Amino acid sequence: MRARLRLLRLDMLRLTRSTGVAIAVVLLLAIGVYAAWRGGRNIEAAASSTVAAETAYRDQLAYLLSTYPPTTEAGEVLYYLAFPAPQPSLPLAALARGRTEVETASLRIRLLALEGQLYEHETVNPRLAAAGDLDLAFLLIALLPLFIIALTYDLVSSEREGGTWSLVRLFARPRRLLALKLASRACLVGAVVAVPVAVAASLAGFPLDGRAGWAVALIALHTVFWFALCLGVASGRRSSTANAMILVGTWVALTLLAPAALSLANAILHPVPEALELTVHQRQGYHEAWDLTKAETMQGFFEDYPEWSDRTVPEDVFTWAWYYAMNHRGDRAAREASGAYRDVLRERERWARRWSLLVPPLAAQLALDRLAASDLSAQLAYQDAVRRHHERLKTYFYPHFFAVTPIDAVDWDRVPVFEPAVTEESATRAGFPAATALLLASVLVVAAGARLSGPRAD
Amino acid sequence: MSSWRAGLRNALLVARRQVGAVREDRYVVFLLGLVIALGVVAVLGARHHAASEAEQRARYQAMVERQWLEQPNRHPHRVIHYGFLVFREEAPLAFFDPGVGAWAGTSLFLEGHRQNTANFGDARHATGMLRFGRLTPASVLALLLPLFVVVAGFASVSAERERGTLRLLLAQGATPAQILAGKVLGTGAVAALAALPIGIAAVVIAASGAVGPVSAGRLAGLAGLYAAYLAGWVLVTVLASSFRASSRSALAQLIAVWVVLCVAVPRLGASVAGALHPVPSRAEFTAQVERAMNEVGDSHNPQDPFFRSLRDEYLARYEVGSVEELPVNWGGVVSREGEAISSRIQEEQQRDLVEGQRRQDRVLSWAGLLSPYLAARDLSMAVSGTGPEAVEAFRAQAEAHRYDLIQRLNDLHINEIRYENDRAQRLPREHWAEFPTFGTRPPPLGGALAGRALSLAALGLWILLPLLGLGLARARLARVGVERAAS
Numbered sequence: 001m002r003a004r005l006r007l008l009r010l011d012m013l014r015l016t017r018s019t020g021v022a023i024a025v026v027l028l029l030a031i032g033v034y035a036a037w038r039g040g041r042n043i044e045a046a047a048s049s050t051v052a053a054e055t056a057y058r059d060q061l062a063y064l065l066s067t068y069p070p071t072t073e074a075g076e077v078l079y080y081l082a083f084p085a086p087q088p089s090l091p092l093a094a095l096a097r098g099r100t101e102v103e104t105a106s107l108r109i110r111l112l113a114l115e116g117q118l119y120e121h122e123t124v125n126p127r128l129a130a131a132g133d134l135d136l137a138f139l140l141i142a143l144l145p146l147f148i149i150a151l152t153y154d155l156v157s158s159e160r161e162g163g164t165w166s167l168v169r170l171f172a173r174p175r176r177l178l179a180l181k182l183a184s185r186a187c188l189v190g191a192v193v194a195v196p197v198a199v200a201a202s203l204a205g206f207p208l209d210g211r212a213g214w215a216v217a218l219i220a221l222h223t224v225f226w227f228a229l230c231l232g233v234a235s236g237r238r239s240s241t242a243n244a245m246i247l248v249g250t251w252v253a254l255t256l257l258a259p260a261a262l263s264l265a266n267a268i269l270h271p272v273p274e275a276l277e278l279t280v281h282q283r284q285g286y287h288e289a290w291d292l293t294k295a296e297t298m299q300g301f302f303e304d305y306p307e308w309s310d311r312t313v314p315e316d317v318f319t320w321a322w323y324y325a326m327n328h329r330g331d332r333a334a335r336e337a338s339g340a341y342r343d344v345l346r347e348r349e350r351w352a353r354r355w356s357l358l359v360p361p362l363a364a365q366l367a368l369d370r371l372a373a374s375d376l377s378a379q380l381a382y383q384d385a386v387r388r389h390h391e392r393l394k395t396y397f398y399p400h401f402f403a404v405t406p407i408d409a410v411d412w413d414r415v416p417v418f419e420p421a422v423t424e425e426s427a428t429r430a431g432f433p434a435a436t437a438l439l440l441a442s443v444l445v446v447a448a449g450a451r452l453s454g455p456r457a458d
Numbered sequence: 459m460s461s462w463r464a465g466l467r468n469a470l471l472v473a474r475r476q477v478g479a480v481r482e483d484r485y486v487v488f489l490l491g492l493v494i495a496l497g498v499v500a501v502l503g504a505r506h507h508a509a510s511e512a513e514q515r516a517r518y519q520a521m522v523e524r525q526w527l528e529q530p531n532r533h534p535h536r537v538i539h540y541g542f543l544v545f546r547e548e549a550p551l552a553f554f555d556p557g558v559g560a561w562a563g564t565s566l567f568l569e570g571h572r573q574n575t576a577n578f579g580d581a582r583h584a585t586g587m588l589r590f591g592r593l594t595p596a597s598v599l600a601l602l603l604p605l606f607v608v609v610a611g612f613a614s615v616s617a618e619r620e621r622g623t624l625r626l627l628l629a630q631g632a633t634p635a636q637i638l639a640g641k642v643l644g645t646g647a648v649a650a651l652a653a654l655p656i657g658i659a660a661v662v663i664a665a666s667g668a669v670g671p672v673s674a675g676r677l678a679g680l681a682g683l684y685a686a687y688l689a690g691w692v693l694v695t696v697l698a699s700s701f702r703a704s705s706r707s708a709l710a711q712l713i714a715v716w717v718v719l720c721v722a723v724p725r726l727g728a729s730v731a732g733a734l735h736p737v738p739s740r741a742e743f744t745a746q747v748e749r750a751m752n753e754v755g756d757s758h759n760p761q762d763p764f765f766r767s768l769r770d771e772y773l774a775r776y777e778v779g780s781v782e783e784l785p786v787n788w789g790g791v792v793s794r795e796g797e798a799i800s801s802r803i804q805e806e807q808q809r810d811l812v813e814g815q816r817r818q819d820r821v822l823s824w825a826g827l828l829s830p831y832l833a834a835r836d837l838s839m840a841v842s843g844t845g846p847e848a849v850e851a852f853r854a855q856a857e858a859h860r861y862d863l864i865q866r867l868n869d870l871h872i873n874e875i876r877y878e879n880d881r882a883q884r885l886p887r888e889h890w891a892e893f894p895t896f897g898t899r900p901p902p903l904g905g906a907l908a909g910r911a912l913s914l915a916a917l918g919l920w921i922l923l924p925l926l927g928l929g930l931a932r933a934r935l936a937r938v939g940v941e942r943a944a945s
Contacts, residue, residue, distance in 0.1 A: 035729075249489065
């Protein structure tokens with residue numbers, strides 16, 4: 001046992017003395033700690049954006065209430081007032097940022113037609129977004145495998161090419177020596193993974209719950225998969241350069257090509273014309289109402305809100321009840337296209353999840369995004385939460401429109417507060433399929449490596 | 459003259475030898491087939507995607523234009539709120555390099571009083587898979603081909619040295635410069651073989667006119683750009699191969715260089731740019747606009763002090779006692795002045811935001827000096843007409859169109875609508891045909907390139923530095939030969 005530990009230490013020393021390995025370790029650690037810090041910063045920025053939206057709401061309300069006479073109708077002031085709908089991010093989003101860069105997580109919505117407000121773009125700089133985002137998940141899932149490849153591709157072939165293999169075989173069983181070399185490399189990789197994850201956890205304050213547990217498990221399993229793959233290839237009799245080419249080729253295929261090809265196929269298989277359609281319909285539905293009788297507009301509104309169907313609006317004067325009912329007409333006109341739009345996006349997400357299970361890095365990435373609630377389905381859940389909020393606001397204010405309440409008679413303190421989307425999916429449901437896929441893939445590559453990669457090293 | 463000719467012959471012989479070595483390597487041949495197949499799939503897929511997107515946008519644009527003309531008799535202020543929808547057209551070469559298009563909005567609603575955001579960018583409809591990058595002809599050329607060049611050339615010089623044939627070549631009278639030139643030519647020929655199918659497919663599609671008119675200048679620009687970028691990779695590969703002791707370490711080093719230049723630095727650069735120059739989020743931005751507007755006033759609010767003083771000014775100018783007596787429609791005047799103010803404020807805020815993003819871009823441009831991949835992508839989207847300046851041009855042109863549209867409607871309100879019983883009046887629908895239609899004018903190629911001196915310089919350095927390195931390698935190669943021969 002002691003002898004084995006000494007050998008392990010020796011091998012570690014030999015590894016870290018190589019300039020290339022030392023540079024790679026320092027770079028990976030530096031980028032990792034930076035990515036963890038940046039993840040924490042992103043969460044802080046999202047939180048401060050939330051505070052800004054809430055402050056802006058209070059300021060705007062105070063401004064409107066102080067500039068308009070107290071007898072002004074509530075409907076007029078509400079035309080200007082934007083209600084904040086901030087979705088707090090999960091701490092785990094510091095690790096897996098997913099699509100949060102392009103998604104809006106803090107809409108400010110007015111009581112007007114919702115479909116025209118729901119899809120507002122973030123102030124993302126397209127050039128930065130096109131260059132790609134660097135979060136810890138990308139580092140650990142896309143870049144770390146290359147480090148593993150660099151450490152292991154010549155595990156056996158270097159000894160053979162250096163002429164030391166026969167010597168080694170004299171003193172140790174090759175299998176045991178292989179395990180020893182693997183162990184020292186796993187220690188090194190483990191450190192490169194553990195340090196930034198720990199930094200991210202302490203900066204973003206992960207609770208040590210099921211989500212964090214599954215995230216760590218997925219990262220570990222993904223690392224194991226690459227070790228398994230490298231072992232499978234490196235234990236054959238090929239030359240070091242052949243091993244390197246095969247492994248890097250596999251990395252390119254799994255990390256760059258498969259996701260890009262699947263993404264392209266997904267976009268072609270599931271087009272979203274509804275995005276433009278719903279915009280056109282919403283605008284048309286609202287504006288047509290100006291040329292209809294008020295009764296016609298109200299009829300559609302009462303179909304959706306039968307609880308108010310005993311109210312009437314006068315035909316010859318402007319009323320806010322009618323004005324907001326016209327806005328509702330716009331949403332009604334867009335309803336079908338909007339539903340189809342969400343269905344297509346859900347279908348894209350389902351399709352991506354299914355196919356990602358065949359591509360280990362993708363399986364890990366998408367599952368991490370799911371755990372961190374930074375994926376497309378989280379955005380759709382957020383949009384649904386905003387829809388519910390819009391409904392609650394309507395329910396709160398509509399009685400005031402019918403009753404023609406002045407602004408000083410509205411209880412502004414009891415206006416419904418936004419209830420963020422809650423992630424209903426359990427951590428296990430989000431993590432289990434990918435974890436299973438990664439485990440199966442690892443077993444498969446070791447088995448295939450044993451069978452296909454040519455004669456064994458011993 | 460004859461020595462020059464002999465030198466060329468020697469270099470070509472070495473080049474042929476290099477191509478032959480590559481042909482014998484089944485891994486490289488397999489990868490060559492893969493890269494060509496991928497390139498062609500990327501061209502066809504991107505072409506299909508771009509065509510269906512363009513068709514959709516054109517269809518809805520036509521629908522919106524028809525709806526505009528089919529409006530009934532309406533009050534002009536009604537039409538100000540009805541507004542207009544414009545859809546961003548992609549540049550014809552977007553199928554080759556979509557640039558930043560996926561991250562920019564597609565549809566923009568133009569209405570009075572507000573500047574909306576362009577919505578429904580492609581990236582918002584994509585799953586987390588897109589994070590790994592898109593499969594486009596440009597990404598195959600810029601990201602994958604360098605790796606193929608590395609695989610095809612890492613052993614070019616080192617294998618000759620390992621096998622002892624380098625000494626033989628030198629002994630047969632080939633100078634180190636001729637050997638290196640031959641290796642560069644041979645590896646370059648293999649790279650060209652991989653790149654040409656993509657280029658040919660792209661030119662065929664562009665020439666067919668299916669994607670819209672493509673200028674020959676832009677195609678030539680792209681060809682030159684990628685040729686220079688890949689030539690840099692060929693030079694770096696041969697350089698590493700001649701400097702490293704073994705093929706194995708040359709390969710390891712080159713792959714590390716590729717990862718750092720093509721994967722790590724671009725993302726790190728983008729992340730650092732965002733951290734150095736943060737821009738406000740959408741919620742913060744709209745709140746800022748709101749605050750700025752509240753400070754000046756709002757045309758929908760008759761109590762506003764600014765508009766009270768404007769009224770006094772109008773009453774004095776026309777020497778009347780009340781707005782009812784004005785020869786022009788006071789409501790329309792308020793609307794026009796209000797639009798002028800709110801547009802100015804929003805444009806100022808927008809300019810600050812764009813300026814913040816340009817600061818981020820500059821950080822990324824400097825990162826291009828470290829990563830030729832970034833520089834090449836930057837130039838590629840500029841030449842393809844799909845860079846950030848094209849998105850900004852669309853936004854600015856759409857805003858100019860919006861402002862013109864709204865103020866024409868306000869002028870109709872001022873001159874054609876009487877003040878009393880204002881809102882009950884309608885303008886005949888014939889007026890709607892008088893408005894100009896919207897069309898994007900893409901920024902010219904020269905302008906797009908003028909702002910990219912840094913990227914052009916980076917690409918120049920990417921060729922120059924490895925050439926200098928090869929100059930040093932030549933001396934070393936000669937020494938190696940002499941040492942080996944002497945021993």
